[in-house]
Amino acid sequence: MREEFYKTLSSPIWWGTLAIAAIMPFVLSSYYVHILTLALVYVALASSWNIVGGMAGQISLAHSLFIGIGSMFSAALLLKLGINMWLGLVISAVISGILGAVIAWIDFRFQLGHLSFVLITLAFAEMGSIVVEGWDFLGGASGLLLPKDTGNFLAFQFGGGHGAFWMMLGLAAICxxxxxxxxxxxxxxxxxxxxxxxxxxxxxxxNILRYKITAMVISAMLASVVGTAYVRYLTFADPYLLISPVITIEIVLFATVGGLGRAYGPALGALLLVPLGEILRGKLGSTLPGLHYFIYGIVVISVILVTPRGLLPLFERLWARWRGPAVAGKS
Amino acid sequence: MAFLEVSNITRRFGGLVALNAVSFEVEKGEILGIIGPNGAGKTTLFGVISGFIPPSSGNVVYDGESIIGVSPDRLVRRGLMRSFQIVQSFADMTTLDVVTTAALTRRPMREAIDYAAQALLRVGLGGKEHKTPATLSLQDKKLLELAKCIATDPRCILLDEVMAGLTMAETAAPIAIIEELNKQGVTIVMVEHVMPVIMRLAQRMVVINFGEKIAQGTPDEIIKDQRVVDAYFGDHLDA
Structure with a gap:
């Protein structure tokens, strides 16, 4: 491990940011806490996707599958078999990891190019959503309703609003x-x-195969864990949200806008775009339906055109310029 | 038994026979030069030895074991390293990052970074650690290929035209590095078009034409060999 990692772990900026984030529920209204919680879900998801999509450069569209397993399957285990959700979280993560390894192996074995990889992973994602919608055990098309969150930590409950926010904050920080x-x-x-x-x-x-598999397994397991946490927060396991390829598209979008392959890029993208999308919808959604999507789209396109590598590299360049040319040495 | 033994390697691409029963041996610690006109099959030969291209038939024995079917990365860990004729670029990594990755084959993270920096210094790329390979000059790119080789602590390196495209003055640096590596006991097999360079470095040479070995011997023997002269200049003008 390089020193930079330990520097991050002992960085006052890192812990300070976390501490400030942690007091947000006391400052903001529950509406904004909800938006931030949602943003943190996507910080965690985009960051876990980044390991495969950003660092290894493999645009995986299979991540809805891992999120779906983490959410739908752990919810089904609890409701149908009475399995504690903590255990469900672990079981789902292991299954997601194994599936991730299989997908990475297929990619290696058949020497898939970039486009074929995208299509194969999308096919897996579609299969996943068909299985969920057609299998009553997983709630079928109508979904599953989790018991009310009473704050029983041992049952994977965090007490709704504030508790869910802190749990997501912790999970996002880990990712x-x-x-x-x-x-x-x-x-x-x-x-x-x-x-x-x-x-x-x-x-x-x-060793290409070994590290592609490693990346996919870590990424899939993290996405699955976030899925379990997300469904607990939502209380309703909605297949059209949780195992739909659309959720992956959103993740890819946030990661790309923030900065692919960078540690903080996907987090930045999600933290900016999720609140933007939600607030636009909140303000404009009722006056002129569709307008918020339009504005959101224009913002995203502008960012991609101005800084194709994402917002993080752009901010770094601006920061370097502001600090003066003396420290702007590193590319 | 020789350190590297290539026996009867044949490689077909569809109907084309790129290599036809090529055999030669490389002794430990020697510099073997491989020459031949364009399209003779030299790069395919390197591809086969380094594990990138499976041969249609034949065998390669490295350090006492057959290495047919062994993946390139495992060969690197066993000390058999190759450079590429077409310099491989890494879009988003610095030269230091690339060479560090090479050094990681044998070293833990922190040591690998220091070792990579040393390797860059050794080939004369000190001060260019934070450039991306794509922004380097052709000469520096070739030096980077050598730095990558050095960083893996190889026992045998296959150099594919590391001098191509360089001026005579620019070849001085790579020549010195190759000589130094060889002095340290690294076995070197090099494909090269720049004749003065290979005549000076190689202790023995193998000549390939149309996928077949047509001659081998010391550099002095090779330049007098009529088959070699014919291969390069054509035996009859009507050919």
């Missing part, structure tokens, strides 16, 4: 930290070389 850790460890180097040039990566000793 971002995992990103920082990977980028500062050999795995991060291996994934970046694989993304940039598979053949050349192999020629300098990188």
């Amino acid at each position: 971002v930290l995992v990103n920082v850790a990977i980028l500062n460890s050999p795995l991060g180097y291996y994934l970046r070389t694989i993304r940039d040039n598979e053949k050349a990566a192999q020629a300098i000793g990188v």
Whole structure:
């Protein structure tokens, strides 16, 4: 592990930001706490997706599958079999990890190109949603309703609003930290070389299959855990939200707008776009239906055009310019 | 038994025979030069030895074991490293990042970064650690290929035209590095078009034409060999 990781762990800025975020529920109205909680869900999801999509450069559209397993399956285990949701979280994460490994293996075995990988993962995602909608055990098309959140921690309950916010804050922080850790460890180097040039990566000793699988398994398990936490927050396990490929598209969008492959990029994207989308909808949704999507779309397109590599690199450039050319040495 | 033994390697691409029963041996610690006209099959040969291209038939024995079917990354960990003729680029990584990845084959994270920085310094790329490979000059790109090789602590390296496109003056740096590596006991097999360079470095040479070995010997023997002259200049003008 490189020093930078320990620096992050002992950084006052990091802990300060977390502390300020943690007191938000006392400052903001429950509406804004809800928006922030939602943003944190997407921070966690976009950050976990980043390990495969950003660092390894594999645009996986299978992540709705992992989120869906984490949410629908753990909810079904609780409601149909009475399995504690903590255990359900672990079981779902293991299943997601195994599925992730299978997908990564298929990609390697059949030497899929970028586009084929996108399509294969999308096919997996579609299969997942068909299975969920057609299988009563998982709630079918009508979904599953979880028992009321009474704050019983042992039953994976966090007491609604504030508790859910803190739980999501912790989870989002863990997902971002995992990103920082990977980028500062050999795995991060291996994934970046694989993304940039598979053949050349192999020629300098990188075992492509092993690290593609590692990345996919970590990413899938994190997404699944976030899925379980998300469904607990929502209370209603809605298949059209949780196992629909649309949720992956949103994640990819946030990660891309924030900065692919960077530890804080996806988090930044989600923290800006989720509140923007929600607030636009809240303010404009009733006056002129559709207008909020229109404005949201224009914002996203503008960002991509102005800074194709995402907002984080843009902010870094602005910061370097502001600090003066003396410290602007690093690319 | 020789350190690297290539026996009867044949490789077909559809109807095209890129390599036809090529055999040669490389002794530990020597510099072997491979020459041949464009399209003779030299890069395919390197692809086969380094595990990127499976041969249609034949065998390659490295350090006493057959390495047919062994993946390139495992060969690197066993000390068999190759450079590429077409310099491989990494879009979003610095030269230090790329060489660090190479160094990670044998070292933990922190040591790998220091070792990579040393390797860059050794090939003369000190001060360019934070540039991306794409922004380097052709000469520096070739030096980066050498730095990647060095960083993996190889026992045998296959150099595919590391001098191509360089001026005579620019070849001085890579030549010095290759000589130094060889002095440290690294076995070197190099494909090269720049004749003065290979004549000076190689202790023995193998000549390939149309996928077949047509000659081998010391550089002095090779330049006098009529088959080699014919291969390069054509035996008859009507050919």
